[in-house]
Amino acid sequence: MGTDTVRTTAVDAPADRRREQRGWYFYDWACSVYSTSVLTVFLGPYLTSVAKNAADADGFVRPLGIPVRAGSFFAYSVSLSVIVAVLVMPLAGAAADRTGRKKPLLAASAWLGAGATTALFFLDGDRYLLGGLLLVVANAAQSVSMMLYNSYLPQIAPPEERDAVSSRGWAFGYAAGALVLVLDLVLYLGHDRFGVSETDAVRICLATAGLWWGGFTVVPLLRLRDRAPLDGAAGRTSPGFRQLAATVRDMRRHPLTLGFLLAYLIYNDGIQTVISQASVYGSEELGLSQSTLISAILLVQVLAVAGALWLGRLARTYGARRTILGSLVAWTLTLAAGFFLPAGAPVWFFVLASAIGLVLGGSQALSRSLFSHLVPPGKEAEYFSAYEMSDRGMSWLGPLLFGLTYQLTGSYRDAIVSLVLFFVIGFVLLARVPVERAIRDAGNPVPRRI
Numbered sequence: 001m002g003t004d005t006v007r008t009t010a011v012d013a014p015a016d017r018r019r020e021q022r023g024w025y026f027y028d029w030a031c032s033v034y035s036t037s038v039l040t041v042f043l044g045p046y047l048t049s050v051a052k053n054a055a056d057a058d059g060f061v062r063p064l065g066i067p068v069r070a071g072s073f074f075a076y077s078v079s080l081s082v083i084v085a086v087l088v089m090p091l092a093g094a095a096a097d098r099t100g101r102k103k104p105l106l107a108a109s110a111w112l113g114a115g116a117t118t119a120l121f122f123l124d125g126d127r128y129l130l131g132g133l134l135l136v137v138a139n140a141a142q143s144v145s146m147m148l149y150n151s152y153l154p155q156i157a158p159p160e161e162r163d164a165v166s167s168r169g170w171a172f173g174y175a176a177g178a179l180v181l182v183l184d185l186v187l188y189l190g191h192d193r194f195g196v197s198e199t200d201a202v203r204i205c206l207a208t209a210g211l212w213w214g215g216f217t218v219v220p221l222l223r224l225r226d227r228a229p230l231d232g233a234a235g236r237t238s239p240g241f242r243q244l245a246a247t248v249r250d251m252r253r254h255p256l257t258l259g260f261l262l263a264y265l266i267y268n269d270g271i272q273t274v275i276s277q278a279s280v281y282g283s284e285e286l287g288l289s290q291s292t293l294i295s296a297i298l299l300v301q302v303l304a305v306a307g308a309l310w311l312g313r314l315a316r317t318y319g320a321r322r323t324i325l326g327s328l329v330a331w332t333l334t335l336a337a338g339f340f341l342p343a344g345a346p347v348w349f350f351v352l353a354s355a356i357g358l359v360l361g362g363s364q365a366l367s368r369s370l371f372s373h374l375v376p377p378g379k380e381a382e383y384f385s386a387y388e389m390s391d392r393g394m395s396w397l398g399p400l401l402f403g404l405t406y407q408l409t410g411s412y413r414d415a416i417v418s419l420v421l422f423f424v425i426g427f428v429l430l431a432r433v434p435v436e437r438a439i440r441d442a443g444n445p446v447p448r449r450i
Helices: 014-054 070-099 102-122 128-151 159-189 198-216 218-223 240-251 255-285 290-318 320-339 346-373 380-393 397-409 412-417 420-431 435-441
Strands: none
Touching: 014 070, 014 102, 014 128, 014 159, 014 198, 014 218, 014 290, 070 102, 070 128, 070 240, 070 380, 102 128, 102 198, 102 218, 128 380, 159 198, 159 290, 159 346, 198 218, 240 255, 240 380, 255 290, 255 320, 255 346, 255 380, 255 397, 255 412, 255 420, 255 435, 290 320, 290 346, 320 346, 320 412, 320 420, 346 380, 346 435, 397 412, 397 420
């Protein structure tokens, strides 16, 4: 895997540029199955059951002597993985920008995460510590790899192509997630016919997600190219929090970029909370079965492919900023409609899931492409580390508001509609960002339509 180093920030020849873009799409195809099959569907319930097998009579496990309720172990492991990612991402991002060697770092983080995910096959019995350790490694590695992957976007696509390229990447990811989830559900629901236990079926689903991730990572590694750092970009990388502080200080020189990042942090917190709490709303408030909820997750995955491509096309006409603002209005209306869903009526829940799927992929894809215009040249990975932390590391206010609203009102309907606040505030903040001036201040050319 040679570096094939070039000096330009984007490939000049159209054929070479398309080749890199097609390779870039395949990393979304590779790693999205981890988010869908592992994190969203299988690992949470399974790791919790393993922790309960190891719990004492009071329901506690004691990693490193610390009493932890078995039912909370998965959530705490995810939180620890976020802390690890926050420490590593700025370091990896700065190193990638200052050496120009993104591809070896992408390979290392992707295969580390894929290896840890594959090793979940050995999670059984009461080996909860093994599961927690592998989850922390896999989740943190995926965050680092996605930061490096996203930072390629300004280098492989000129400004006028980024919305479409970013949208296709998200579409590839959702398509892979849907495909693998269908195969997983065939095995899981029909495990007796395949001659395996339910537990073994879960372990196979977890391990095959890691093999898929690691195997398809080869495609982008063969097609993406390293680029030499811009003049003045090379230098010493500070460790951990010092590098994060240095990145934040540099971002303060671009307050409009920070303004967009703040808006994204808020409305993305709402998006992530809807995704994570929709199944709770469906089961606890609407009384829907587990099979209905899993089918709804699959529906969201399928429609997110079409939604990402559809909103990408709208952005060509109306610009990314206006299209994102429109998607936030759609999110608000969807949550308002969710408040009135009748209990015990899966058809209407599927309608809600359809609406979520259509705006989910597009709002995420266009946010990524819009941010790529606001990054100073030569600092793509460093700035995308802050973007990735906003995406993964800061999404705690939404679940907190959801939980507090339910605690105070006793109603999941009130809890789900309370999330409208994130989309309203995010809309107002994004509408106030003068995007064209922000792009010029970052030192980038302004696209014809933004």
